[in-house]
Amino acid sequence: MRLETKVLIVGGGPAGATAGRVLAASGVDCIILEKNPQGAKPCGGGIPFGAFEVFQLPLSVIKRRVNVIRVSPPKSSPFEIRFENGYIGMVERREFDSVLRDMARAEGAAVMKGAFVKIRECGKTAVLSEAEIEGQTMEVRSEYLLAADGVNSRVRSSLGMKHINSLYTLGVKLPLDGNPFRGNCCEFYFDASARGGYSWIFPGASNVSAGTGSTNPKKLKAGLQRLLLQKGFPPDFQTNSLRGYRIPLWEQQSLVRGNVLFAGDSASHVMPFTFEGIYYAMRAAQFAAEALIQGNPGLYRKLWRQRFRARFLLMKTLWTAFLRNERGMETLLSAFRDERVQQRGIRLWLDKTEGRGSFVSFVNALRKYVLF
Numbered sequence: 001m002r003l004e005t006k007v008l009i010v011g012g013g014p015a016g017a018t019a020g021r022v023l024a025a026s027g028v029d030c031i032i033l034e035k036n037p038q039g040a041k042p043c044g045g046g047i048p049f050g051a052f053e054v055f056q057l058p059l060s061v062i063k064r065r066v067n068v069i070r071v072s073p074p075k076s077s078p079f080e081i082r083f084e085n086g087y088i089g090m091v092e093r094r095e096f097d098s099v100l101r102d103m104a105r106a107e108g109a110a111v112m113k114g115a116f117v118k119i120r121e122c123g124k125t126a127v128l129s130e131a132e133i134e135g136q137t138m139e140v141r142s143e144y145l146l147a148a149d150g151v152n153s154r155v156r157s158s159l160g161m162k163h164i165n166s167l168y169t170l171g172v173k174l175p176l177d178g179n180p181f182r183g184n185c186c187e188f189y190f191d192a193s194a195r196g197g198y199s200w201i202f203p204g205a206s207n208v209s210a211g212t213g214s215t216n217p218k219k220l221k222a223g224l225q226r227l228l229l230q231k232g233f234p235p236d237f238q239t240n241s242l243r244g245y246r247i248p249l250w251e252q253q254s255l256v257r258g259n260v261l262f263a264g265d266s267a268s269h270v271m272p273f274t275f276e277g278i279y280y281a282m283r284a285a286q287f288a289a290e291a292l293i294q295g296n297p298g299l300y301r302k303l304w305r306q307r308f309r310a311r312f313l314l315m316k317t318l319w320t321a322f323l324r325n326e327r328g329m330e331t332l333l334s335a336f337r338d339e340r341v342q343q344r345g346i347r348l349w350l351d352k353t354e355g356r357g358s359f360v361s362f363v364n365a366l367r368k369y370v371l372f
């Protein structure tokens, strides 16, 4: 059995669904192949309000609006940052991803349940892929393939590309009611058990996502236990909702390989330090789709670099210098006690329509505390 399309999109998460939506809106024939449409990716589901504006997303998917963050440094006292404008919209990933795929479908993209297996041939004008669709092995012939299949990308392994370096995470869902959580507050905890990352508490619709991210997977259990103890759970607290997953650590990657393009987690498009990935996956996919609409895959690299390279490099520098030990964490977080740094940092994070000016003003505010 054989299928033909101009662009085969592997993965129907934020990146894949967005690419399908943009391509189909311009009349480009595309198939989104999603292996697990009922699945819910382990994810905090926090999306800055600016992303809803940029992508004109329905606000009905927002389960909670967060307008305070609480930061706990390793040694010094915790502090809170209140947002003057804007909020983080908390979504449930199963519903959010499905709404994104519906939006792509409404523009005319074909959305199929099926798993990409491998690339059989990657020529100058076509890519031949093998997929399992409704129990049948199919050959899919496409002019381009867009890999949006996440951090464990099968497209990458099929092309023999290197594994994506990651932060390891271990998370759990906890009941919101009867526990000491606030529905409008995301909490971030920094200490040695979350080296290179942080522990978090994010409110959802009916529960709370709590977890730890670290470059050292052996520290995860201890980090999560410590977080739960801090929140008043007993040391022998048992749960059956524990889930581990990986978050890409951004590195400069090749985004285009012949007729194959990579966007989102499959290209490590997660902002270092904050580990925000949903918006950046969607933006990268949008750029990739725009490049394909122009018939110029190389344009994708240019669009991404122009818009995001400087920010990713800065955040990677901060991550490398400050998030790897408790002294560094204390130094950097102390800068965020300054209201100017707080508000400029928050604006940069939340308001996605802000241009280069907000990036420069954040860097200038931070310079007082950090040499880079």
Ligand SMILES: Cc1cc2nc3c(=O)[nH]c(=O)nc-3n(C[C@H](O)[C@H](O)[C@H](O)COP(=O)(O)OP(=O)(O)OC[C@H]3O[C@@H](n4cnc5c(N)ncnc54)[C@H](O)[C@@H]3O)c2cc1C
Pocket: 010, 011, 012, 013, 014, 015, 016, 033, 034, 035, 036, 039, 041, 042, 043, 044, 045, 046, 047, 114, 115, 116, 117, 148, 149, 150, 151, 154, 169, 171, 211, 245, 246, 247, 263, 264, 265, 266, 269, 270, 275, 276, 277, 278, 279, 281
């Ligand atoms: C614990 C945790 C918490 C996080 N919290 C946040 C947060 O609060 N905010 C935020 O912005 N980011 C967060 N992230 C990061 C965010 O989840 C990702 O960056 C984002 O989901 C990337 O989107 P994507 O479309 O590239 O990949 P994914 O969301 O991983 O989607 C990939 C899709 O491809 C499908 N797929 C995979 N293989 C195949 C195949 N062979 N064939 C067909 N389909 C396939 C999968 O089923 C999946 O639907 C978090 C990540 C983790 C692990």
